Amino acid sequence: MVFAGAPLDRGDALRRDEARVQDLMQGDEGWWMILSGGDALLQPDGNLFWFHPSEARTLALKPTRIFLGHYKGSACFAAEMEDDTALPAGVEPVDPRRAAMGMSQDEAALYGYARSILLWHQTHGFCAACGTETVVKGGGTRRQCPGCEKEHFPRVDPVVIMLATHGDECLLGRQTAWPEGMWSALAGFTEPGETLEEACARELKEEAGVTADIPSIRYVMGQPWPFPSSLMMGLIAPVSDASITVDTHELEAARWFHRDEVAAMLAGTHPEAAMPPSIAIARRLAELWVAGRI
Amino acid sequence: MVFAGAPLDRGDALRRDEARVQDLMQGDEGWWMILSGGDALLQPDGNLFWFHPSEARTLALKPTRIFLGHYKGSACFAAEMEDDTALPAGVEPVDPRRAAMGMSQDEAALYGYARSILLWHQTHGFCAACGTETVVKGGGTRRQCPGCEKEHFPRVDPVVIMLATHGDECLLGRQTAWPEGMWSALAGFTEPGETLEEACARELKEEAGVTADIPSIRYVMGQPWPFPSSLMMGLIAPVSDASITVDTHELEAARWFHRDEVAAMLAGTHPEAAMPPSIAIARRLAELWVAGRI
Structure with a gap:
């Protein structure tokens, strides 16, 4: 990474x-x-x-x-x-x-x-x-x-970035400022008094209204992110209830993408949607998920 | 936790x-x-x-x-x-x-x-x-x-706390200020520009002179730790070279403990050594390791 x-x-x-x-x-x-x-x-x-x-x-x-x-x-x-x-x-x-x-x-x-x-x-x-x-x-x-x-001492801000999954679909969101058609994993800062898994469930609930089962959330990998000094912690979070309520303060949109659609986005063959470049841990999480490795 | x-x-x-x-x-x-x-x-x-x-x-x-x-x-x-x-x-x-x-x-x-x-x-x-x-x-x-x-925004300081293992032994250290006979997992703050696994390997090298293989380090669980605002991230880190060089600035001592010895420490039956109380993630890591669950 x-x-x-x-x-x-x-x-x-x-x-x-x-x-x-x-x-x-x-x-x-x-x-x-x-x-x-x-x-x-x-x-x-x-x-x-x-x-x-x-x-x-x-x-x-x-x-x-x-x-x-x-x-x-x-x-x-x-x-x-x-x-x-x-x-x-x-x-x-x-x-x-x-x-x-x-x-x-x-x-x-x-x-x-x-x-x-x-x-x-x-x-x-x-x-x-x-x-x-x-x-x-x-x-x-x-x-x-x-x-x-x-x-x-220098700050290191732990950030959770998570692929919420529901069967063969994963949840991606987009922010208004992003390039047109770009979708990525949801993310947010960990707050005092919570574990990574709890921060992940809170952010999914806040931003997209979906409920993750905390014990089923798994840590996948991390990435130092020098903008300015985050430690991105990549998680995968199975959710049981797929209905979405977007917090428009945080996101322009969020929706479920089928595994085949994500594969096309990664391959650059999707007609309208794309994933972030390879520098981003969100892309790596999506690659691992599409490949069935997480 | x-x-x-x-x-x-x-x-x-x-x-x-x-x-x-x-x-x-x-x-x-x-x-x-x-x-x-x-x-x-x-x-x-x-x-x-x-x-x-x-x-x-x-x-x-x-x-x-x-x-x-x-x-x-x-x-x-x-x-x-x-x-x-x-x-x-x-x-x-x-x-x-x-x-x-x-x-x-x-x-x-x-x-x-x-x-x-x-x-x-x-x-x-x-x-x-x-x-x-x-x-x-x-x-x-x-x-x-x-x-x-x-x-x-409030700081959350990511801390790695790790059980280094070598076959049927795990590495524990003690600080001068601790109660006599108490041993615990090694730990340290994550610095900018490193993943949890890299921080874990760096701390093991610095404090005890042992070399962990970064890809084999695994995240186990986390714990918010309000002293004042850390997020303890519990890891298990298999090492191949068991020879120890203690950094006496950080630790009074560090040594390998056999699984049976750790079991006795957890049970309170070890003649001289003890683990921290159940509030500490170090104890949970040791319990999981003794039980063969990590």
Whole structure:
């Protein structure tokens, strides 16, 4: 799955050692991934452009620097560039979804991690407990408040995304903002005080009015989703009552699709309906379901 | 599992309607759960004491009020009391773990949800993006910044808790602060850019130096854990290499326990080692593993 499989040694012991991680980040070893407003900087071949520390030092970068970990024995770092930075010839910022489609699995996962954590720093510069401006610690893996001393760790928001099924049909919905004809699995954020399975049943009830039997809901697979920092948890949820009531605040429409219809959507041969691209876990869930593997 | 199974209609549509949810919270319908520094207020029989709105109004309460949802047709709310509030005769604040052991499944889940969300408000009163004091919205289900307009939603921190297995043995660790002789499953927070299975493998490597094969890791079950707001995700992780290197920053010790030994720990007949109480998902994982069900 795109964005999963980061082949990193995140160096938990190393990043606890402030002096050592600072030395590493100011040194001449390793490689820097630079982002531009969350976009990836790509070479013409579609792979990430990694900057040597001496090259990274020539760029105008925002102050937050991240130690990502070691990849194939090299230390990897990430930072955001200022808007008007001049880039090496041929290097271009590319939209994250398009960039991820063209990158290797390894690079997409490294990029997703870098994007999530840099965005977290950009939107979490102040202490939520007291309002004081916080400082970066642990090679960018946490922040600390100089006022109340509270430590802040990056958010990971657990999201459930589920294929509700009823016999040979599965439930897909669409949002108004999506491209015409695109349908996908229903999804929503897990709230405090609920399991994944309970969040799944609640969202199905809220958005489509269908009732899932919680013990029959099964976890299939997960995907880190760096928009900005979700962990998508793919579930399959058999439901017994197929009548739908759409919450139009959340969805434009929801309806049941027969397995043959979903197969056509995946194959691109359906006359009007389509599934999201392969980057999306919803597509993978549909593929597994059509193949009878879940 | 304790803290799971909240039998609530959280009223997603209702809590989007500020006027309606405010009316409801100021009205004479429903019941209030009052917490004292995160502790539950219990009746002598060990059940929650629910306050009628007219009773709740006589208490000195902190300003944040939560609409939990509807339970058995009644609206339920939660608030924290000020430290010096006089309580009805027989009503006592009880430590959350002890309280949860004695409550019904329904009440423990409602209490866990209330505890998580109230603690979130107490530690997230300021906008992490700009430092401005935020205001409660949506019946306490979110906060909004009057400065930058950003909405803030309660955190749910996905935690992996895993039984690593090697043939007929499983890996348990202990922390210095735990009661003597207590051993439990290893656990850790999921970081941005990783799946549950990847977080599980990383934590096993970091804490105990053992290598799990990611595709063979399986999700078993989850548990909301209101200390303050984690979602524990229980996994089983077969490992091929049983040699252990303990990270003493995280653990005092880690070692392999034979299935028979774990059975004795669960039965309370082991001469020196014990498992956590039934409130803990670690114990449930061990029970399922000993019974050959996972």
